[in-house]
Amino acid sequence: MIINLAENPKSITTSGYDVCIAGAGAAGITLAIYLGRAGKKVALLEGGDQEYTDQSMDIYKGNNTGIEYWGLERCRLRYLGGTTNHWAGRCKPLDDVDFMQRDFFGLPGWPINRSDLETFEKEAKVVLDIDKDFDAPDIPNWSSERFIPDRIARSAPTRFGTKFYDELEKSSHITLFINANLTDIRLDKDLSTVTEFVIKNYGNQDFRFSGKNFIIALGAIENARLLLNCDSQIKSGIGNHSDFVGRCFMEHFNVDLGMFAGNKKYLEAAGTTSFCTSSAFSLEHKIGNANVSMSVSTAPGVSGGRSKAVKKFVRDSICQWQTLSELSKKIRLLSLPWRWCYRYAY
Numbered sequence: 001m002i003i004n005l006a007e008n009p010k011s012i013t014t015s016g017y018d019v020c021i022a023g024a025g026a027a028g029i030t031l032a033i034y035l036g037r038a039g040k041k042v043a044l045l046e047g048g049d050q051e052y053t054d055q056s057m058d059i060y061k062g063n064n065t066g067i068e069y070w071g072l073e074r075c076r077l078r079y080l081g082g083t084t085n086h087w088a089g090r091c092k093p094l095d096d097v098d099f100m101q102r103d104f105f106g107l108p109g110w111p112i113n114r115s116d117l118e119t120f121e122k123e124a125k126v127v128l129d130i131d132k133d134f135d136a137p138d139i140p141n142w143s144s145e146r147f148i149p150d151r152i153a154r155s156a157p158t159r160f161g162t163k164f165y166d167e168l169e170k171s172s173h174i175t176l177f178i179n180a181n182l183t184d185i186r187l188d189k190d191l192s193t194v195t196e197f198v199i200k201n202y203g204n205q206d207f208r209f210s211g212k213n214f215i216i217a218l219g220a221i222e223n224a225r226l227l228l229n230c231d232s233q234i235k236s237g238i239g240n241h242s243d244f245v246g247r248c249f250m251e252h253f254n255v256d257l258g259m260f261a262g263n264k265k266y267l268e269a270a271g272t273t274s275f276c277t278s279s280a281f282s283l284e285h286k287i288g289n290a291n292v293s294m295s296v297s298t299a300p301g302v303s304g305g306r307s308k309a310v311k312k313f314v315r316d317s318i319c320q321w322q323t324l325s326e327l328s329k330k331i332r333l334l335s336l337p338w339r340w341c342y343r344y345a346y
């Protein structure tokens with residue numbers, strides 16, 4: 001069943017759930033679907049609508065005071081399906097080394113091993129519509145002791161809100177609430193157990209959801225942001241007694257290595273290739289698991305994508321802007337290699 005809290009529904013069930021899940025992106029939808037199939041009564045609470053809306057997206061806005069980062073309202077999507085509405089679908093299994101305690105990080109490592117996840121791999125592929133094995137490109141002589149070809153599988157890319165919409169709507173165990181923003185998490189008097197999710201629609205109407213279990217699945221940045229913001233009972237935010245919430249956030253560590261000229265015939269066969277660090281190399285140099293990718297552009301030419309729109313705009317404008325015609329002509333003749341267009345388009 002799907003209930004839209006923007007329509008101010010008169011009577012809704014807000015208690016008696018086995019699980020209340022906030023956020024209907026990749027994590028929230030997957031959990032709701034599997035718990036629902038197992039017969040659990042689930043409230044899935046999504047802050048956005050079924051489609052993109054500005055009023056939901058505006059809530060993602062924020063000031064970044066640390067290291068330069070993408071605009072907070074640009075890199076994520078705040079509606080049913082979450083960021084999977086524009087993710088790329090590149091999937092890669094984790095390595096043993098990712099779970100290990102590595103003293104140089106000063107962190108305890110994970111309480112689980114890679115092998116604990118293996119049992120879920122098959123099912124995760126079903127969710128992500130992956131029917132192939134994780135595969136490394138066959139590039140003879142390109143492996144070294146430090147870098148090995150990456151094992152990747154590609155999801156469709158699956159849009160979770162679209163793929164699971166019918167099941168969410170028809171399920172007798174799951175109720176999906178849209179326009180349902182988690183704004184506070186209430187704790188019992190010992191401050192040790194969650195008792196309620198405080199949910200608001202865009203009319204500032206309050207709904208209190210309770211159940212046996214509570215899950216926040218708002219995405220990496222927003223989970224931390226929400227916990228820190230839940231200061232009505234604990235000043236430093238929920239779970240932040242060690243000032244650690246959000247401290248392990250990490251983006252892809254992208255470094256442009258530059259352009260390389262190589263043997264055209266040989267490189268063409270390689271296409272876009274990525275390599276990851278070997279475990280031995282990571283451990284020896286005390287670094288995290290890293291990835292290097294190389295995109296081969298043997299024939300830089302005019303982009304059929306982004307520059308096409310610019311050219312059309314300029315061409316259409318020429319007759320109106322006589323005085324700018326000389327400049328327009330120059331831009332019209334502009335020819336950008338694809339990778340440059342890409343770099344400057346952002």
Ligand SMILES: Cc1cc2nc3c(=O)[nH]c(=O)nc-3n(C[C@H](O)[C@H](O)[C@H](O)COP(=O)(O)OP(=O)(O)OC[C@H]3O[C@@H](n4cnc5c(N)ncnc54)[C@H](O)[C@@H]3O)c2cc1C
Nearest residue numbers: 023025026027047078079082083087088089090182218219
């Ligand atoms: C351009 C791009 C490309 C990517 N490509 C890849 C890729 O190739 N491979 C890969 O593995 N990953 C990729 N990712 C990352 C991937 O999309 C995310 O890791 C994944 O979507 C995270 O899932 P999630 O459920 O944790 O969060 P999200 O999918 O972001 O879902 C969070 C949900 O919570 C909702 N929400 C937020 N706040 C509230 C609130 N207060 N109350 C209620 N609901 C709320 C949001 O509306 C959203 O629906 C990419 C990301 C981007 C931006």
